[in-house]
Amino acid sequence: MSAILDIRDLRVTLRRGGHLVRDVSLSVNAGEVHGLVGESGAGKTMIARAVLGILPDAVKVSGGKIGFRGDDLLQLAPKRFRALLGREIALIPQDPLTGLNPARRISAQMTDMLRHHLGQSRQEARANALRLLQEVQIRDAGQVLDRYPHELSGGMRQRVLIAIAFSAEPSLIVADEPTTALDVTVQKQILRLIRQMQERHGTAVLFVTHDLGVVAKVCHQVTVLHTGQVVEQGGIAEIMSTGAAPFTRALMGATPRYDQPADALHPVPAHIHRELLAAARRFDEANP
Amino acid sequence: MTGARLNWRIAVGGGALLALAVIAILAPVLAPVDPLEQDLFLELLPPWWQADADPTRALGADSLGRDVLSRLIHAARPALTVAVVAGVLTMLLGTALGLLAGYMGGMVDVLISRLVDIWTSFPPVLLAIMLVALIGTGLHSVIIAIVLIDWTRFCRVVRSETLAQTQMEYIDAAVIGGLKRGVILFREVLPNVLPLVIVLLTLEMSIAIIVEAILSFVGLSVSSDSPTWGGMIAEGRQVIHQAWWVMAFPMGLILIAVLALNLLGDGLKTALDPVLRR
Amino acid sequence: MSGHLLLRRLVQAVPTLFGVSVVVFVLVRVVPGNPIAMMLPPGATLEDMERLRQAYGLDGSIVEQYVIWLGQALQGSFGTSISLRQDVLELVLGRLPATLELAVFATAMAIAVGVLAATTGVLFRGRWPETVIDAVNGFTLAVPDFIWALALILVFGVLLPVLPISGRVDPRLGTEFATGFYLTEALVSARFTVVGDLLAHMIMPAIALALPLAAIITRVLKNSLAEAMVQDYVMIARVKGFSRWRIIWVEALRNASIPALTLTGVQFTFLVGGTVLVEKIFSYPGIGNMAIDAVINRDLPLIQGLILSFAVIFIVVNLLVDLSYGWLNPRLRS
Numbered sequence A: 001m002s003a004i005l006d007i008r009d010l011r012v013t014l015r016r017g018g019h020l021v022r023d024v025s026l027s028v029n030a031g032e033v034h035g036l037v038g039e040s041g042a043g044k045t046m047i048a049r050a051v052l053g054i055l056p057d058a059v060k061v062s063g064g065k066i067g068f069r070g071d072d073l074l075q076l077a078p079k080r081f082r083a084l085l086g087r088e089i090a091l092i093p094q095d096p097l098t099g100l101n102p103a104r105r106i107s108a109q110m111t112d113m114l115r116h117h118l119g120q121s122r123q124e125a126r127a128n129a130l131r132l133l134q135e136v137q138i139r140d141a142g143q144v145l146d147r148y149p150h151e152l153s154g155g156m157r158q159r160v161l162i163a164i165a166f167s168a169e170p171s172l173i174v175a176d177e178p179t180t181a182l183d184v185t186v187q188k189q190i191l192r193l194i195r196q197m198q199e200r201h202g203t204a205v206l207f208v209t210h211d212l213g214v215v216a217k218v219c220h221q222v223t224v225l226h227t228g229q230v231v232e233q234g235g236i237a238e239i240m241s242t243g244a245a246p247f248t249r250a251l252m253g254a255t256p257r258y259d260q261p262a263d264a265l266h267p268v269p270a271h272i273h274r275e276l277l278a279a280a281r282r283f284d285e286a287n288p
Numbered sequence B: 001m002t003g004a005r006l007n008w009r010i011a012v013g014g015g016a017l018l019a020l021a022v023i024a025i026l027a028p029v030l031a032p033v034d035p036l037e038q039d040l041f042l043e044l045l046p047p048w049w050q051a052d053a054d055p056t057r058a059l060g061a062d063s064l065g066r067d068v069l070s071r072l073i074h075a076a077r078p079a080l081t082v083a084v085v086a087g088v089l090t091m092l093l094g095t096a097l098g099l100l101a102g103y104m105g106g107m108v109d110v111l112i113s114r115l116v117d118i119w120t121s122f123p124p125v126l127l128a129i130m131l132v133a134l135i136g137t138g139l140h141s142v143i144i145a146i147v148l149i150d151w152t153r154f155c156r157v158v159r160s161e162t163l164a165q166t167q168m169e170y171i172d173a174a175v176i177g178g179l180k181r182g183v184i185l186f187r188e189v190l191p192n193v194l195p196l197v198i199v200l201l202t203l204e205m206s207i208a209i210i211v212e213a214i215l216s217f218v219g220l221s222v223s224s225d226s227p228t229w230g231g232m233i234a235e236g237r238q239v240i241h242q243a244w245w246v247m248a249f250p251m252g253l254i255l256i257a258v259l260a261l262n263l264l265g266d267g268l269k270t271a272l273d274p275v276l277r278r
Numbered sequence C: 001m002s003g004h005l006l007l008r009r010l011v012q013a014v015p016t017l018f019g020v021s022v023v024v025f026v027l028v029r030v031v032p033g034n035p036i037a038m039m040l041p042p043g044a045t046l047e048d049m050e051r052l053r054q055a056y057g058l059d060g061s062i063v064e065q066y067v068i069w070l071g072q073a074l075q076g077s078f079g080t081s082i083s084l085r086q087d088v089l090e091l092v093l094g095r096l097p098a099t100l101e102l103a104v105f106a107t108a109m110a111i112a113v114g115v116l117a118a119t120t121g122v123l124f125r126g127r128w129p130e131t132v133i134d135a136v137n138g139f140t141l142a143v144p145d146f147i148w149a150l151a152l153i154l155v156f157g158v159l160l161p162v163l164p165i166s167g168r169v170d171p172r173l174g175t176e177f178a179t180g181f182y183l184t185e186a187l188v189s190a191r192f193t194v195v196g197d198l199l200a201h202m203i204m205p206a207i208a209l210a211l212p213l214a215a216i217i218t219r220v221l222k223n224s225l226a227e228a229m230v231q232d233y234v235m236i237a238r239v240k241g242f243s244r245w246r247i248i249w250v251e252a253l254r255n256a257s258i259p260a261l262t263l264t265g266v267q268f269t270f271l272v273g274g275t276v277l278v279e280k281i282f283s284y285p286g287i288g289n290m291a292i293d294a295v296i297n298r299d300l301p302l303i304q305g306l307i308l309s310f311a312v313i314f315i316v317v318n319l320l321v322d323l324s325y326g327w328l329n330p331r332l333r334s
């Protein structure tokens, strides 16, 4: 199987010093969903944003490469990189409430990219937007097109954002905790939708989450992250089996699950944390 | 790292102001000739760098043959007097009302805030001209007009700052400690509002200089023969095609004074703001 | 919806106007000074004075005077100017178009300059163009329109004499106008030499009025644009592959313009107030210029008429600002 996204020894560093991502490698194969799990602050979002070229100002990539279909995204000229964004690489964001521009109609926000990347006419783009909204199971799609974001529910908005992400038929979608901000019942529907769309379009997905339960449902491959380092990596079946690393096993226990009461939440034991932090410190001493 | 820049602003702005203040205070000593002395032979004499200049009239003479340099120096007096007196009085009135509104709350606050709203819905320049025309011309009227128009600027800022301050914990602690309200106002609230008020004062002084210039330009400030920058500009405007310098020099001085005050205000803002200083 | 809103705002404007009229009326009458005495030739008798007072409605109590004045004002009669001896309404309406054209032109210029400077500043955030824009802006903010007007006259009127420094139109062109809106009229009737001449007269006073407003718009808009640029929807737009320039204009500007617009509405008061002085400096025949003369001559009826027309302008502008919120922010429409 060929890798669409091939991240090699990616290092992300604060400009004022301090590593956030410590030589992470992972690859996402065509048509596969690759889960990126870890606790809050592990650096998942940094990796996702590095791929999309939208790291915060205080942060920079200080090493490694991000291979995308033979190109290194880190070396690409800004103009060529922008030509890939939206067209070949797209994003499903975490918060659907803030991801849509409050001042523009849904139709404008859906058609602008089709017109920009695919050179479609206004009518063509609108017809495609309509079809996409139907595909993400929005009822009254024709009316929704003429609405403003504040007139839609959170779940609807996330569906719109998913439709936008898939609209130019990209080969890779980065989804950064796409369900965290939603109600539990809506979460399930959205997860199913992403998985359906991904299968139908054969899109590779880098799926960021802190929830191993979600990973088990939608991912083929998993990378477990702690303090910006890979703890464990592999196929979903292996990781979920008893052979997993102590941290992963602890994380599985710590994951809040909607099918279990909240008191089933076990924190990751302190000694496991300490070991992983010591590893991070050793890395920092070796790479100042 | 802001240290160097802040010192630079305060030093340049404060230095320029100090120089202007010295010029104003020592005007009778510094002015080479009597600013009111007319010499019709010197009418519209050009400044020193031009061909037929007169060495005793370094910046030339105006349409009545009066020495531009001496008039400039003497005109610094009304300008700075208005800046200081009107600035301080405006500050006192506005701050007092702002503290009152912010600290008392309730009806007092509503009343004062309403007044501020009504006040600020008039165009200030028009209000100033109207007030001076009604109370009569002269330096006093100019000062009164500025105070009556601009107190709202202080009032608004001090009120909201006082509201913010009184909501903070240390006030609760003081109230529990049994301090009287008035004492709290002066001991706890005022010192915290003061930095802001000082910055506003520099801004107000620059506004006062401009308003004085405007009113004397329109002929509503001090009596027309004693020199003011605005009056000199108005005279220069009449002869602008023959002698542009008569107008240019007072403009330059107004600009210097206004920029110096703004620079000083900016410098003080960073120097006095504990958050920005951090 | 907007019809309803418009009506509500219009009704709200009535008490404001009433308040302004009372304040102006009282303010003008409370103060000492006798304009009637000033109008009379030397050697006039007390009876002459009394007759004149009656003629101008200045006898009777202040409440009586106000009621009479308001009653007449509602019928469109604002009395007769004491200094110019003409109907106040006629005088004001004759001069108003000149000021309106100047103010609208200046505001449009201020908005254009402000938006361009703010968007350029945000586009080059952290690099030298932003530093330059901030420095120029700081300077512009500190200098009042009064000084700008004089500096413009000095530089482009005298030192490099390329522009006329007074009046509204060159009388040598000998053009006749059917209305007071010269520029609009000349544009509509395609008299382009006249348009050029009108613009040449208008450009310097307009710049003097526009610069302080432009500086304020730049500062506020730049701040709110910078805020908008870190919103999630901007990140999405970046990930869609759009350029930064397009993102600023299409995604961020509309959301960022509400604070700037509010401020423009408030600052318009200052701009119109500024016309008083700027018109005087450029001998531009508008109501601002007229206001100064009216005040100096203590022409009470004229002062009242002028201030009321300023008040009406402010109310209309604030109305327009209120209405444009709905266009900028769809959430406010329902």
Ligand SMILES: Nc1ncnc2c1ncn2[C@@H]1O[C@H](COP(=O)(O)OP(=O)(O)OP(=O)(O)O)[C@@H](O)[C@H]1O
Binding pocket: A014, A020, A038, A039, A040, A041, A042, A043, A044, A045, A046, A047, A056, A057, A058, A059, A210
């Ligand atoms: N804008 C920023 N500037 C500087 N440091 C940041 C910034 N955003 C995040 N960080 C730091 O980078 C580290 C990694 O953050 P990241 O957002 O990648 O975590 P995450 O794994 O996505 O966590 P979460 O599950 O909370 O989203 C954290 O220690 C965080 O403090």
Ligand SMILES: [Mg+2]
Binding pocket: A044, A045, A046
């Ligand atoms: Mg994250």
